[in-house]
Amino acid sequence: MITLKVNGRTHTLDLDPATPLLYALSDDLELRGPKFGCGLGQCGACTVIVKGQAIRSCITPVKSVEGAEITTLEGLGTIEKPHPLQKAFIEDQAAQCGFCVNGVIMTAKAFLDKNPKPSEQEIQQAMSGVLCRCFTNVRMLRAIQRAGQEMAR
Amino acid sequence: MKPVLNCDARSALHRAGFSRRTFLKTSGALIVTFNAGWKNAEAQFGGGPSAGSPPANQVDSWLAIAADGSVTAYSGKEELGQGIATVQQQLVAEELSLPFDRVKLIYCDTALTPDQAYTSGSQSHPANFNRNNLAQACATAREALFKLASERLGIPADQLSAANGVITAKSNASKKVSYGELLGGKKFTLTVNTAAKRKPASEWTVLGKPIPRPDLAPLVTGRFEFVHNVRLPGMLHGKVVRPPAVGATVMSVDESSVKDLPGVVKVVVKKNFVGVVAQKPWQALQAANKLKVTWSPGAGLPSHADFYEHVRKQPARDNLMVDSKDVEQKLGEATTVLKATYLHPYQMHGSMGSSCAVADVQGDRATIYSPTQGVWYQKTTAAMVLGIKPDNVHVIFRRGSGCYGLNGADTVTYDAALLSQAVGKPVRVQLSRKDEMAWENYGNAFVMDERAGLDAQGNIIAWDHESWSPTLGNRPGPRTPGNVITGYLAGFEPDAFAPRPAAEPRGYNNGSNGIPSYFAGAVGGTPRGTGTVKSERALAHIVASPFWTGPLRSPARLQNTFAHEGFLDELAAHVKADPVAYRLRHLRDPRLIAVVKEVAKAANWETRPSPRPGNRKTGTAIGRGMACVLYEGDNGYSALVAEVEVDQDTGKVSAKRFVVCNDVGPVSNPNGLRNQIEGGALQGLSRALGEEVTWDDQKVTSIDWRTYHTLPLGFDVPKIEAVLLDRPEEEATGAGETSITLVAAALGNAIFDATGARLRQIPFTPERVKAALAARA
Numbered sequence: 001m002i003t004l005k006v007n008g009r010t011h012t013l014d015l016d017p018a019t020p021l022l023y024a025l026s027d028d029l030e031l032r033g034p035k036f037g038c039g040l041g042q043c044g045a046c047t048v049i050v051k052g053q054a055i056r057s058c059i060t061p062v063k064s065v066e067g068a069e070i071t072t073l074e075g076l077g078t079i080e081k082p083h084p085l086q087k088a089f090i091e092d093q094a095a096q097c098g099f100c101v102n103g104v105i106m107t108a109k110a111f112l113d114k115n116p117k118p119s120e121q122e123i124q125q126a127m128s129g130v131l132c133r134c135f136t137n138v139r140m141l142r143a144i145q146r147a148g149q150e151m152a153r
Numbered sequence: 154m155k156p157v158l159n160c161d162a163r164s165a166l167h168r169a170g171f172s173r174r175t176f177l178k179t180s181g182a183l184i185v186t187f188n189a190g191w192k193n194a195e196a197q198f199g200g201g202p203s204a205g206s207p208p209a210n211q212v213d214s215w216l217a218i219a220a221d222g223s224v225t226a227y228s229g230k231e232e233l234g235q236g237i238a239t240v241q242q243q244l245v246a247e248e249l250s251l252p253f254d255r256v257k258l259i260y261c262d263t264a265l266t267p268d269q270a271y272t273s274g275s276q277s278h279p280a281n282f283n284r285n286n287l288a289q290a291c292a293t294a295r296e297a298l299f300k301l302a303s304e305r306l307g308i309p310a311d312q313l314s315a316a317n318g319v320i321t322a323k324s325n326a327s328k329k330v331s332y333g334e335l336l337g338g339k340k341f342t343l344t345v346n347t348a349a350k351r352k353p354a355s356e357w358t359v360l361g362k363p364i365p366r367p368d369l370a371p372l373v374t375g376r377f378e379f380v381h382n383v384r385l386p387g388m389l390h391g392k393v394v395r396p397p398a399v400g401a402t403v404m405s406v407d408e409s410s411v412k413d414l415p416g417v418v419k420v421v422v423k424k425n426f427v428g429v430v431a432q433k434p435w436q437a438l439q440a441a442n443k444l445k446v447t448w449s450p451g452a453g454l455p456s457h458a459d460f461y462e463h464v465r466k467q468p469a470r471d472n473l474m475v476d477s478k479d480v481e482q483k484l485g486e487a488t489t490v491l492k493a494t495y496l497h498p499y500q501m502h503g504s505m506g507s508s509c510a511v512a513d514v515q516g517d518r519a520t521i522y523s524p525t526q527g528v529w530y531q532k533t534t535a536a537m538v539l540g541i542k543p544d545n546v547h548v549i550f551r552r553g554s555g556c557y558g559l560n561g562a563d564t565v566t567y568d569a570a571l572l573s574q575a576v577g578k579p580v581r582v583q584l585s586r587k588d589e590m591a592w593e594n595y596g597n598a599f600v601m602d603e604r605a606g607l608d609a610q611g612n613i614i615a616w617d618h619e620s621w622s623p624t625l626g627n628r629p630g631p632r633t634p635g636n637v638i639t640g641y642l643a644g645f646e647p648d649a650f651a652p653r654p655a656a657e658p659r660g661y662n663n664g665s666n667g668i669p670s671y672f673a674g675a676v677g678g679t680p681r682g683t684g685t686v687k688s689e690r691a692l693a694h695i696v697a698s699p700f701w702t703g704p705l706r707s708p709a710r711l712q713n714t715f716a717h718e719g720f721l722d723e724l725a726a727h728v729k730a731d732p733v734a735y736r737l738r739h740l741r742d743p744r745l746i747a748v749v750k751e752v753a754k755a756a757n758w759e760t761r762p763s764p765r766p767g768n769r770k771t772g773t774a775i776g777r778g779m780a781c782v783l784y785e786g787d788n789g790y791s792a793l794v795a796e797v798e799v800d801q802d803t804g805k806v807s808a809k810r811f812v813v814c815n816d817v818g819p820v821s822n823p824n825g826l827r828n829q830i831e832g833g834a835l836q837g838l839s840r841a842l843g844e845e846v847t848w849d850d851q852k853v854t855s856i857d858w859r860t861y862h863t864l865p866l867g868f869d870v871p872k873i874e875a876v877l878l879d880r881p882e883e884e885a886t887g888a889g890e891t892s893i894t895l896v897a898a899a900l901g902n903a904i905f906d907a908t909g910a911r912l913r914q915i916p917f918t919p920e921r922v923k924a925a926l927a928a929r930a
Contacts, residue, residue: 032379033375040858076374079376085373089369096234096236097554100505101372124870126867131866133503135831135833
């Protein structure tokens, strides 16, 4: 049995300890935020935040995050009460297919929490390990910058 | 079969008081040929809408108004991430004078929506926004509602106006009646009237406005249901085991190798299709990795290094697009003849999320949740794969990861269907990254020869274009599941390839942009092209491919445009002409001329020949280049200026600024259009700078994001400025593939402007740039 704390709730799951966290989140808990993009930690689609760090849940065994507070995209905000990042993405219409958005927002969240007033270059650097194959780069980077200003207020 | 409606559809129909099936069955509709958006599909696959499709000529196939006034529209064009659902909703709201959020749009479900072939090829706007289909059904409905209101209120229709679903007398606001009251929950029972008057763009209040996409909030908060998130009761998980080499076949499968693994339900083998079903996805993956399959050796692959030469030597199926028959003679008379060869690699869709589908096959019936671009074609081909009747297959579109054309969507749907059939339970399959990338239907590689003759004044007097491109498989269409890997492994053949000489062109068709913009395009005497060069030939050779191929955003159009627009630039440079002025000298289409002029103005284009005077041969050099196109010969005008910085020591190319001008007829949603222009431009940049499928002597080696090189989200992103020419009086055209078509050409031209080195092979890797710099005169 593995105990996972996700978005403030505790779940006890019967899992092989080697199971990647992503599988527990999207299949056992049926969360829709974290996604399987590559299974290799290369694209970011599966990103969640653990202890303030954006981690790739597709290559993180559940055992290694047992008991730690895990935040997913669902945990940031809701449609009615979106997080400033989510709000900025809606306002800037910063998505196309939307599959990458989880990785983009979660990576940006962990980054902005540590770097409240980043420059454009710092944001680009922080987002250089995340992919968006629809190439919504312009809007997403702009939304991150605006959300950063909002969050720093 | 019991149709499975999604919640929204079910509640809408419940409110309306009938089932959709009953609704259409009892409509008494006369089924006649009607254009449901078949332009590309007919050319490619022949035939018309599938049996069982709601008839496109009936208003009820597109629109239902319930007694409570709620409006549901049905479309065969689906949301793939480009905002087409939003603009279709805008269209319906506009034509029926409703607020945007009063319209519910349902798309691509074979139990509910009309067959409009594939959602592809920038055809959704042409199909549903001009004088037929969804737009015209709404216009017909509006006229019918006004007629009913006129009778009910005793006031002539021209003295009535509509707003918020209520028709009111212009002279007396108390005299009014709602749509719901007028129809009383009944059907329209009306044939779509192609002469029904559309609302003029000057009166638009919803269409043409930057309405935000309703799917953004659920997407960014993790509430949106992708096909990856579909969960059915009792659902199991499948993984496929693909061959280790191209052409390898199954010799034996040792099922005992996984029988002790936890959760394994079944090993499934059908000819060369191999898969595993387990209780949980992680268990399925373990089992697929451990399953012992003995494969025959692969067929062997042509050398990657010499591939373009190999392609030229293959037997070909030829397509002659235009031939004035005097090209050789005119080239002989020319003062100067220039030649160049342009090369484009196979590239992949490389969807962000690997493809996924969920199938529930019970006996001779199947319900399938698929990200396919063609639910009706998936219905007939999945039926073939399963060996059941198409009537018994219900396909429901659910959004996948952005596809940009034929990614793994269709193939993974067959995977899920086959595995579900084997276990009699719902099965979800998501491909591994490698299975997605090694076996998808790649965008075509191209070899393109350009030859042109100039007179003493530097005018182009003759131009010859000849291309070679390999092909294998394609979209499955209505009857060819073997066009993608799973169908083939399961025993179906792809479209046969037969070499044949070219026939004389029968009409002007520039669907692949094989004909340069500067050709007169005189097929059968009348010039239909966009240019002035009368001595012209464009010939395409299609050859057999060792890899699966299929449409990738701007298929063939991007490759051909890269060659044509790069070569035009070479001609301009040769005669020391300004590239914009030289284009304008050889163009005659006023709308294409307009986008070229507008983009030059917006970019503050400096009129002078390339290369840029004063640039040094070392260090960083800046330059600008342009390209233009009438996409598919009739589907959107676009011109693009690229400004680049080239590090001549490292060979690194950085795009600094893109300025794009688009004319797509009436603009449905300016913000959505800008999103497409921006995304297309950057995807084009990624494809121009880094993307290339690679292989060894047995197998594809570009199988993940370390071996297939895409630009990440964070890089030195160029500024993108879009100029939209709104032409409400013209027909609506596509817009998703215009900017991407121009990037490689404009970028290559800008690199030449900066450095004097001409790049004729995609991708422009630092090594290739350095080689071109070293080869400068």
